[in-house]
Amino acid sequence: MSQSPIDGVDIARLSTLQADFDHRLAHLLAWEGVSDAEVQQRVDEILAAVKARGDAALVEYSNRFDRLAVASMAELTLSEGRLRQAFEGLPAAQREALSSAAERIRAYHERQKPASWHYTEADGTVLGQQVTPLDRAGIYVPGGKAAYPSSVLMNAIPAHVAGVREIVMVVPTPDGILNELVLAAAYLAGVDHVFTIGGAQAVAALAFGTETVPRVDKVVGPGNIYVATAKRAVFGQVGIDMIAGPSEILVVSDGGTDPDWLAMDLFSQAEHDEDAQAVLVSWDLEHLQAVEASIARLLPTLERAPIVRESLARRGALIHCRDRDEAMLLINRIAPEHLELSVANPEGWLPQVRHAGAIFMGRYTAEALGDYCAGPNHVLPTSGTARFSSPLGVYDFQKRSSIIHCSAEGAGELGKLASTLARGESLTAHARSAEYRLKP
Numbered sequence: 505m506s507q508s509p510i511d512g513v514d515i516a517r518l519s520t521l522q523a524d525f526d527h528r529l530a531h532l533l534a535w536e537g538v539s540d541a542e543v544q545q546r547v548d549e550i551l552a553a554v555k556a557r558g559d560a561a562l563v564e565y566s567n568r569f570d571r572l573a574v575a576s577m578a579e580l581t582l583s584e585g586r587l588r589q590a591f592e593g594l595p596a597a598q599r600e601a602l603s604s605a606a607e608r609i610r611a612y613h614e615r616q617k618p619a620s621w622h623y624t625e626a627d628g629t630v631l632g633q634q635v636t637p638l639d640r641a642g643i644y645v646p647g648g649k650a651a652y653p654s655s656v657l658m659n660a661i662p663a664h665v666a667g668v669r670e671i672v673m674v675v676p677t678p679d680g681i682l683n684e685l686v687l688a689a690a691y692l693a694g695v696d697h698v699f700t701i702g703g704a705q706a707v708a709a710l711a712f713g714t715e716t717v718p719r720v721d722k723v724v725g726p727g728n729i730y731v732a733t734a735k736r737a738v739f740g741q742v743g744i745d746m747i748a749g750p751s752e753i754l755v756v757s758d759g760g761t762d763p764d765w766l767a768m769d770l771f772s773q774a775e776h777d778e779d780a781q782a783v784l785v786s787w788d789l790e791h792l793q794a795v796e797a798s799i800a801r802l803l804p805t806l807e808r809a810p811i812v813r814e815s816l817a818r819r820g821a822l823i824h825c826r827d828r829d830e831a832m833l834l835i836n837r838i839a840p841e842h843l844e845l846s847v848a849n850p851e852g853w854l855p856q857v858r859h860a861g862a863i864f865m866g867r868y869t870a871e872a873l874g875d876y877c878a879g880p881n882h883v884l885p886t887s888g889t890a891r892f893s894s895p896l897g898v899y900d901f902q903k904r905s906s907i908i909h910c911s912a913e914g915a916g917e918l919g920k921l922a923s924t925l926a927r928g929e930s931l932t933a934h935a936r937s938a939e940y941r942l943k944p
């Protein structure tokens with residue numbers, strides 16, 4: 505396939521037969537946003553200012569970056585009453601949809617709850633693992649270019665299911681516009697505090713604490729380049745879930761799905777932002793061309809056509825591959841955030857898919873269903889990090905402590921082992937500590 509715009513739609517057309525395919529694919533997948541030096545420097549300045557000046561810096565940055573005119577953090581703090589009012593004021597259809605989605609997300613995450621466990625050895629020594637929730641979690645809900653009530657549910661519900669004592673949510677409100685659905689979702693999901701702040705300054709507030717914003721133990725949730733860079737910088741001071749980049753979708757089609765459906769599936773992620781990535785892979789060239797035609801016809805009908813157009817031009821691709829096996833190689837190489845297996849027998853593909861944040865099986869499972877209401881989390885590893893990272897889940901809001909309870913007999917046996925090993929390391933206080941408990 506060539507790389508020429510058709511009917512004003514600019515999208516890369518790649519073929520695995522091209523001599524430079526590997527190079528072109530690597531270029532397409534690269535997302536260097538987080539390491540951009542200018543962004544890094546700005547984020548460092550913001551983090552230092554919030555750490556040093558707390559609320560005053562938060563107010564200044566919010567006024568500057570979100571175009572507000574507030575005088576204090578009181579104006580950037582929402583009460584529980586305000587959240588309830590938002591929930592109760594929603595049109596019935598929205599309230600019911602939000603509640604149904606919340607129930608499904610909760611039911612799914614309930615199944616993720618890990619149990620503490622222990623076992624007893626023959627001499628009475630007990631070993632185990634105790635699972636405990638975080639005391640306080642900070643959830644970042646993006647709000648720059650779109651409002652994300654679904655992300656409130658996806659972040660807060662697993663925290664709640666995990667048993668987190670206090671959930672602190674931050675969400676920017678550019679131009680001071682509050683999104684009622686976002687507030688309603690916070691009420692429904694049991695968020696304890698909501699501050700209308702965003703970007704690196706919000707991450708700093710959660711990580712360091714300010715006069716108003718309580719310091720949390722872990723910051724989770726997706727966001728733009730400033731949010732991602734700030735999360736990476738505060739890691740260590742607090743925990744983080746992952747560095748989530750722009751949204752992505754990889755659709756693999758065997759040629760049997762309506763091209764209009766697939767074009768819209770690609771748009772659904774491309775419309776998130778200009779850096780989002782939408783890629784279609786197929787070994788059926790005519791089908792790829794049909795999807796291309798659907799893209800050209802449907803794109804102008806989109807509300808967010810300018811963002812989609814830009815995203816497809818910057819990072820989108822239609823990839824022609826040789827066959828199913830090569831499609832599978834591409835899946836595992838790309839390790840996409842979302843994988844749509846738009847094929848006749850998706851179950852047959854599943855055992856070979858090793859890297860993908862979420863896998864949408866078959867022609868009827870639009871990725872958009874997972875974004876809102878299927879149940880699994882939509883906060884997922886992006887930019888190839890599905891090679892080592894998992895969806896946000898209950899486990900992100902818990903930690904594990906090891907349990908060791910020696911019987912007198914067990915202490916004797918283990919003491920001998922420990923003493924020998926400690927003396928091998930020349931750590932004699934370790935050895936003697938173990939030896940005190942040996943049976944005479």
Ligand SMILES: NC(=O)c1ccc[n+]([C@@H]2O[C@H](COP(=O)([O-])OP(=O)(O)OC[C@H]3O[C@@H](n4cnc5c(N)ncnc54)[C@H](O)[C@@H]3O)[C@@H](O)[C@H]2O)c1
Pocket residue numbers: 546569570645646647648649650652655676677701702703704705726727728729730731748749750751776777780882883884
């Ligand atoms: N993975 C997921 O689950 C998921 C869900 C929803 C959205 N997303 C992604 O999250 C991202 C959301 O980005 P967004 O921009 O819409 O919202 P955002 O809330 O992440 O960022 C907005 C904030 O960025 C800061 N900012 C903007 N320009 C700045 C500048 N020049 N200097 C310093 N700070 C600046 C401002 O403080 C602003 O409040 C998108 O990439 C979207 O694809 C991911």
Ligand SMILES: N[C@H](CO)Cc1c[nH]c[nH+]1
Pocket residue numbers: 652654655750751752773841875882883884
């Ligand atoms: N697709 C996003 C995650 O990449 C999640 C989302 C929220 N709303 C719509 N979509």
Ligand SMILES: [Zn+2]
Pocket residue numbers: 751772773776875
């Ligand atoms: Zn989405």
